[in-house]
Amino acid sequence: KAGVTQTPRYLIKTRGQQVTLSCSPISGHRSVSWYQQTPGQGLQFLFEYFSETQRNKGNFPGRFSGRQFSNSRSEMNVSTLELGDSALYLCASSLEWSRRGDTQYFGPGTRLTVL
Amino acid sequence: AQSVTQPDIHITVSEGASLELRCNYSYGATPYLFWYVQSPGQGLQLLLKYFSGDTLVQGIKGFEAEFKRSQSSFNLRKPSVHWSDAAEYFCAVGLSGGYQKVTFGTGTKLQVIP
Numbered sequence: 066k067a068g069v070t071q072t073p074r075y076l077i078k079t080r081g082q083q084v085t086l087s088c089s090p091i092s093g094h095r096s097v098s099w100y101q102q103t104p105g106q107g108l109q110f111l112f113e114y115f116s117e118t119q120r121n122k123g124n125f126p127g128r129f130s131g132r133q134f135s136n137s138r139s140e141m142n143v144s145t146l147e148l149g150d151s152a153l154y155l156c157a158s159s160l161e162w163s164r165r166g167d168t169q170y171f172g173p174g175t176r177l178t179v180l
Numbered sequence: 181a182q183s184v185t186q187p188d189i190h191i192t193v194s195e196g197a198s199l200e201l202r203c204n205y206s207y208g209a210t211p212y213l214f215w216y217v218q219s220p221g222q223g224l225q226l227l228l229k230y231f232s233g234d235t236l237v238q239g240i241k242g243f244e245a246e247f248k249r250s251q252s253s254f255n256l257r258k259p260s261v262h263w264s265d266a267a268e269y270f271c272a273v274g275l276s277g278g279y280q281k282v283t284f285g286t287g288t289k290l291q292v293i294p
Contacts, residue, residue: 069223100284108270108284121281155223169282171216171223 067092069158069172077178083144086175090137090158097139098162098169099131102153111154113162114139143177151179182207182273186285193261194293201256201288203245203271212274213254214282215245219267227269230254241265266292 070089078084090097098121099111110123114133131141137158143150153176157169183206193199205211212231216224228239235247245256254271271285 071223107286110281110283113281123281157224168214168226168229170226173221173223176221 069156069170071154071156071172071175073175074173075176075178077180078146079180080146080148082146083142084146084177086141086154086156086177088139088141088156088158088172090139090156091170094158094160094170095137096159096162096167097133097137098157098159099139099141100155100157101125102155102174103151108155111141115162146179148179150177152177182211182275182283184271184273184283184285186269186271186288188288189286190289190291192291192293195263196260199256199258199261199265199290201269201271201290203254203256203285204252205254205271205273206252207273207275209275210249212282213245213247214272214274215239215243215254215256216270216272216284217241217267218270218287224270227256261290261292263292263294266290 072087096115098113100108102108113121117133128144133139153174155174156172159167159169185204214229215227218224227243228237230237230247237245243258247254268287268289270287272282274282
């Protein structure tokens with residue numbers, strides 16, 4: 066079974082631009098979560114989607130948004146990029162993320178650099 | 181709110197030596213506990229998880245962890261470290277019901293010297 070895939074793997078943008086990152090979960094997984102990883106803040110939860118609905122959200126500004134499609138693929142968008150948005154963005158998928166015993170599987174991440 | 185503490189930012193061990201990475205959590209109920217490993221430039225790989233039952237959990241790559249409720253700890257151990265184990269290790273805690281918002285520790289970077 067193919068793992069979680071994320072595209073693109075690397076991205077360079079300038080301040081003020083917007084960016085869209087994509088995540089394809091493991092086949093059959095319906096929950097997709099997004100995390101931001103930076104050296105200073107570590108791993109921080111952004112949001113989680115299940116069946117095209119956002120179920121859970123972390124403490125990030127409204128510039129960070131996401132969506133999930135009917136095939137469970139998910140996209141994350143960041144508008145009006147700031148230097149501090151430079152990070153590794155990780156996507157994780159799981160079957161439902163609400164059943165006891167469920168586990169998240171992570172993709173390789175998208176490295177975003179904002180200049 | 182739940183929280184996770186990994187008190188060791190960086191650990192160096194010799195190849196073949198034993199390893200213990202510390203993890204302490206704060207949560208009122210029985211948590212879900214995870215250990216992940218991240219190699220440079222890569223995503224996180226699940227090593228093992230504890231949800232309930234036997235408090236000694238076996239994982240991949242020869243790792244194990246023990247859940248100690250009295251100490252609020254979930255330390256990761258390996259009897260003999262290999263050079264390929266050099267990576268960053270993250271402990272994480274999740275809520276014990278409903279959909280989860282997992283909280284990660286700050287990570288412990290493991291260096292293995294020959």
